[in-house]
Amino acid sequence: MIHRPVAADGWRAAVGEALAEGWRFAGLHATREDATPALLTVLTRGSDALVLRCRAPERRVASLVDLVPAAAWDEREAHDLHGWSLPGHDPLRPLVDHDVPADAWTAPLVGRDAYRVAVGPIHAGVIESGHFRFAVVGERVLHIDVRLFHKHRGLEAAAEGHRHTEAIRYAQRACAADAVTNAVAYAQACEAATGLVAVPAVARARTLLLELERLYNHVNDISAICAGVGFAAGTMLFTALKERAQRLNAALTGHRFLFDAVQVGGSRLELDAQAVGAARAELDALRAEVARGRRELAFAGSLQERMVGIGRVSAGEVVMLGGVGPSARAAGVAIDARTASPQLAYDGFAPAAPTVPTGDVAARFELRGIELGATFELLDRLLDAPLAPAACVGGAAGDGLGVAVVESPRGQSLCVVELDGDRVGRLHLRTGSYANWPLVALAGRDALLPDFPLVNKSFELCYACVDR
């Protein structure tokens, strides 16, 4: 990792230069209230990370949003939560701050027959809380303003001051569905900050947990897309398969969401020959059921015809807005943090691609299925021998700052940790959901309003880890 201080007047030039050198924007955040005010931009290239730190005592620095449109939400958050002003970001709409009138955070709407539909924060189903304002003409959506952060619990601030080995629960509890990803990202960031390296046994245990998480999530997403078009047989079958995957999680780790299975500095996961054998047998059975179900869904016209051309985003839009994960890959943007995870057991991994990268609901649906195949392969390989607890070993000395990127079922999750001794000075989590929400708003544009739930389900993003 390269950690480089940048003067406030050279901020834009430094970021622009890094982008020109092939670095990819991964996140931007502000330091905590009582620290020296600074903005940090994290960029990645392969498995390398570059952290640019811009000190600005007045909390005022030129916006990057024209260079990196993907930084828009990050800058709005730095303004709302940490009091930064960012000249050049205009209009700087409130993101986290809810004590504002509606026209402060929505795009103006003019024209004959155009009107707004407000939805949420409480939704009709069992869904997380979030608010949407749809600008529509008839049933056609013109624009969507998304207002999240109803579930803002202040997790990052609450983690500060805790011992870094214990504060992993803050990263993990940010989101149940990506609990392993965020915990592994946190653990790796702490290990980088303290100069530890994962040994192969730790890498194997973490990779196993990550793929178990992906398995139940992708199965869930297929079920959710079926629900989005009202195809009950598909929904029910895949919720049943998700149940089996979660029961397997419980059998292997004692928790259906794999909570508390990841530790900083090592792995406590212990699986004997009998446990891995039973898990492999169950995974074989699940794999056959998933394949059979997928084959049937491929021939279910009432499902397939509802997905084509809906919620389309182009590769250019994905790159511009910094989209990640299955949604990016479905549009033909082959980014997957698993290809650049030397601390995990993903040797030789190649990102999945849909038959045709159309970037619509159909492509995102197909991609989940293809990725499930790779996940079953990986799980089979990872479970070919018993697993014993192991500890990380010392590597290059850390300087108290750690960065890690881990691929979740929704795309890459970035975790940045700054330590004060063995305490957490600052924790920042930028999950795949956070990166992809602007893309959902874009994908819903031009869709019919009743199709938005389907578009939304095809991304199946989480609110909890965005709001934190």
Place this chain on the structure above:
Amino acid sequence: MFVLLRQLRRVRRDADLPPARTRGSLALRHVDAGSCNGCEHELQAVANPYYDLQQYGLDIVASPRHADVLLVTGAITTRMVGPLRAAYEAMPEPRRVAALGDCALGCGVLGAAAELAGPLEKILPVAARIPGCPPSPDRIAEELIALMRASPWEGPARSARRRSR
């Protein structure tokens, strides 16, 4: 399609659910007031073929106006207090509130004090407590069935009506 239905029939056979010996019904409305999404996943799971909450007469309805029970998840963020109260106000009597999961119950909550207004019982009268992080689907089903059987299920509105007669 027939293959799907056959797969589902096999799932039902494997699940081997006992027949539902319940009478009556409960309509549930869920409000997420700052969870980690775990309770939502498990609440959805009680509708899967392995638990099949609906066979007991329990169902999740879209509007609080149609609901008997408000199921609340999460640590109750300050931002969700208003929508939560509005949902409760919209419910007809008799109504009950159930705290779903440890966060709503105020156990082991993670977050900054300034952002949180919970636990739930500081805001609404809680009639049922379903612990767990998150509670497993069978635990949720069990507690909700117990709540349905709890009698008398009478609220102020119904008793007032009887008095006026």
